[in-house]
Amino acid sequence: xxxxxxxxxxxxxxxxxxxxxxxxxxxxxxxxxxxxxxxxxxxxxxxxxxxxxxxxxxxxxxxxxxxxxxxxxxxxxxxxxxxxxxxxxxxxxxxxxxxxxxxxxxxxxxxxxxxxxxxxxxxxxxxxxxxxxxxxxxxxxxxxxxxxxxxxxxxxxxxxxxxxxxxxxxxxxxxxxxxxxxxxxxxxxxxxxxxxxxxxxxxxxxxxxxxxxxxxxxxxxxxxxxxxxxxxxxxxxxxxxxxxxxxxxxxxxxxxxxxxxxxxxxxxxxxxxxxxxxxxxxxxxxxxxxxxxxxxxxxxxxxxxxxxxxxxxxxxxxxxxxxxxxxxxxxxx
Amino acid sequence: xxxxxxxxxxxxxxxxxxxxxxxxxxxxxxxxxxxxxxxxxxxxxxxxxxxxxxxxxxxxxxxxxxxxxxxxxxxxxxxxxxxxxxxxxxxxxxxxxxxxxxxxxxxxxxxxxxxxxxxxxxxxxxxxxxxxxxxxxxxxxxxxxxxxxxxxxxxxxxxxxxxxxxxxxxxxxxxxxxxxxxxxxxxxxxxxxxxxxxxxxxxxxxxxxxxxxxxxxxxxxxxxxxxxxxxxxxxxxxxxxxxxxxxxxxxxxxxxxxxxxxxxxxxxxxxxxxxxxxxxxxxxxxxxxxxxxxxxxxxxxxx
Numbered sequence: 193x194x195x196x197x198x199x200x201x202x203x204x205x206x207x208x209x210x211x212x213x214x215x216x217x218x219x220x221x222x223x224x225x226x227x228x229x230x231x232x233x234x235x236x237x238x239x240x241x242x243x244x245x246x247x248x249x250x251x252x253x254x255x256x257x258x259x260x261x262x263x264x265x266x267x268x269x270x271x272x273x274x275x276x277x278x279x280x281x282x283x284x285x286x287x288x289x290x291x292x293x294x295x296x297x298x299x300x301x302x303x304x305x306x307x308x309x310x311x312x313x314x315x316x317x318x319x320x321x322x323x324x325x326x327x328x329x330x331x332x333x334x335x336x337x338x339x340x341x342x343x344x345x346x347x348x349x350x351x352x353x354x355x356x357x358x359x360x361x362x363x364x365x366x367x368x369x370x371x372x373x374x375x376x377x378x379x380x381x382x383x384x385x386x387x388x389x390x391x392x393x394x395x396x397x398x399x400x401x402x403x404x405x406x407x408x409x410x411x412x413x414x415x416x417x418x419x420x421x422x423x424x425x426x427x428x429x430x431x432x433x434x435x436x437x438x439x440x441x442x443x444x445x446x447x448x449x450x451x452x453x454x455x456x457x458x459x460x461x462x463x464x465x466x467x468x469x470x471x472x473x474x475x476x477x478x479x480x481x482x483x484x485x486x487x488x489x490x491x492x493x494x495x496x497x498x499x500x501x502x503x504x505x506x507x508x509x510x511x512x513x514x515x516x517x518x519x520x521x522x523x524x525x
Numbered sequence: 526x527x528x529x530x531x532x533x534x535x536x537x538x539x540x541x542x543x544x545x546x547x548x549x550x551x552x553x554x555x556x557x558x559x560x561x562x563x564x565x566x567x568x569x570x571x572x573x574x575x576x577x578x579x580x581x582x583x584x585x586x587x588x589x590x591x592x593x594x595x596x597x598x599x600x601x602x603x604x605x606x607x608x609x610x611x612x613x614x615x616x617x618x619x620x621x622x623x624x625x626x627x628x629x630x631x632x633x634x635x636x637x638x639x640x641x642x643x644x645x646x647x648x649x650x651x652x653x654x655x656x657x658x659x660x661x662x663x664x665x666x667x668x669x670x671x672x673x674x675x676x677x678x679x680x681x682x683x684x685x686x687x688x689x690x691x692x693x694x695x696x697x698x699x700x701x702x703x704x705x706x707x708x709x710x711x712x713x714x715x716x717x718x719x720x721x722x723x724x725x726x727x728x729x730x731x732x733x734x735x736x737x738x739x740x741x742x743x744x745x746x747x748x749x750x751x752x753x754x755x756x757x758x759x760x761x762x763x764x765x766x767x768x769x770x771x772x773x774x775x776x777x778x779x780x781x782x783x784x785x786x787x788x789x790x791x792x793x794x795x796x797x798x799x800x801x802x803x804x805x806x807x808x809x810x811x812x813x814x815x816x817x818x819x820x821x822x823x824x825x826x827x828x
Contacts, residue, residue: 498631
């Protein structure tokens with residue numbers, strides 16, 4: 193195997209492993225930030241699989257994170273408490289509980305199937321229409337999850353979910369998503385989809401079915417997003433529908449855009465950079481000691497992330513990494 | 526038919542009032558889209574900024590307070606054009622949408638910081654509270670502000686129609702909306718047309734801010750966010766490519782929301798948003814140009 197593609201995989205892997213190892217060396221409160229960064233990597237890479245490779249903007253991928261999170265969450269709450277707190281559930285959901293790994297696989301399956309069904313009609317759209325239609329999907333998912341108490345907790349908090357996403361599971365989970373995204377990117381399907389991104393007409397002329405290629409990527413992206421949702425709910429232990437809605441959509445899109453939409457390296461770098469900044473400012477809102485006591489007003493986090501995202505889009509639309517994969521060769525500009 | 530039976534005159538008037546406000550916002554969004562091909566997700570934050578200005582100046586004379594509201598919204602509108610829209614002109618519509626999404630969140634976060642300085646979230650804008658009182662017209666109780674909304678919307682839209690149809694600037698704006706590049710070749714000054722669109726959409730946002738704060742005086746950082754999303758839906762369903770279909774779409778969704786909310790008990794409307802957004806997807810798939818537009822050509826995207 194040539195060295196070049198290997199570097200493209202090993203770069204992101206090394207970063208994630210470093211963060212994973214780092215998370216075992218810090219205090220409990222700081223560890224949460226590290227785990228959060230790893231789960232963010234999983235979500236952002238999942239979004240990248242579709243948005244990055246196809247060039248079609250989607251505001252809807254957090255829907256798949258949401259269904260994955262609630263599927264994994266609802267089915268892992270211990271039976272004795274579930275029949276008590278979630279009485280309205282369908283008997284199938286209420287009377288069964290599955291293990292941690294099984295719940296993650298289930299989350300991936302639910303996310304993938306949902307994305308496939310949604311994508312079937314929606315992948316015919318592109319540009320602005322796709323952006324608005326996927327936004328509509330997010331709204332519908334949020335509305336149904338929030339109001340339908342037979343499939344979940346509704347507007348109340350889903351709690352008592354086993355907190356199994358520790359350093360090991362977060363790292364392995366993020367790595368699994370990265371490897372899947374890398375393998376897809378290097379596959380025939382991934383190359384065909386990127387061809388449609390660069391020039392839809394030319395790609396069609398060479399016999400590529402744009403609709404079908406986008407649908408594959410959308411489905412894979414949905415499955416990975418569902419899986420990441422499973423990681424998320426097992427990290428948090430309790431979750432509400434509001435946590436997998438507009439703000440998460442915004443923050444994860446910001447991560448992808450800041451890093452560089454068109455590369456796996458960009459997705460990983462963006463997720464880690466923005467989530468690092470986010471955590472730091474989150475702590476600074478409480479007052480943090482950095483030689484002197486830094487205390488910023490509550491809400492600075494979102495101002496900084498929003499401002500950063502807008503700035504990058506305006507000044508450097510291809511992101512921090514320029515949308516390129518990691519390479520050892522020096523670029524000749 | 527059961528639905529129609531419970532829709533009384535009261536509900537109808539309120540629904541028209543809501544439709545009027547949404548129509549104003551739809552025009553504000555549609556004007557900018559026409560010349561820039563940019564869906565401004567951050568439009569609601571212009572309204573929000575205006576509402577905060579009214580809240581912070583509620584101790585002032587009413588006229589001064591409203592003038593301040595217009596000044597702030599217009600300044601923000603132009604700042605947005607200069608800092609955000611202008612550098613993005615050559616980008617794809619999707620990139621522009623994502624950017625305005627970021628700007629919306631940014632402004633909302635700034636508003637939150639400004640708001641919680643007094644340790645409470647939400648500010649009250651009460652200078653025009655007298656407009657909330659109801660008057661009785663033919664047995665129907667109508668809040669004055671509903672009448673104001675309907676009249677202001679009718680007058681504003683009428684003036685705008687005149688401006689677009691009868692003046693040179695209006696002609697330039699219509700030409701730019703139809704084909705920006707050709708219009709420029711024929712001597713339409715791009716910056717002037719865009720400036721006019723930004724100015725008008727800012728004026729409309731400030732007007733909406735005044736009306737909305739009378740209806741709901743508690744101003745929070747997500748003020749007008751829900752309205753913007755609903756109006757965007759209406760605009761796309763109606764047909765964003767033409768101003769009048771966009772306006773009609775905005776009015777229709779406001780009117781429909783008003784009627785349905787007035788006619789059905791709350792527990793029957795919990796899935797209403799899902800139905801509305803499913804309709805959006807359906808329209809985008811079947812009639813990409815919009816429900817009220819002729820033909821089925823998709824929204825023209827500038828390349």
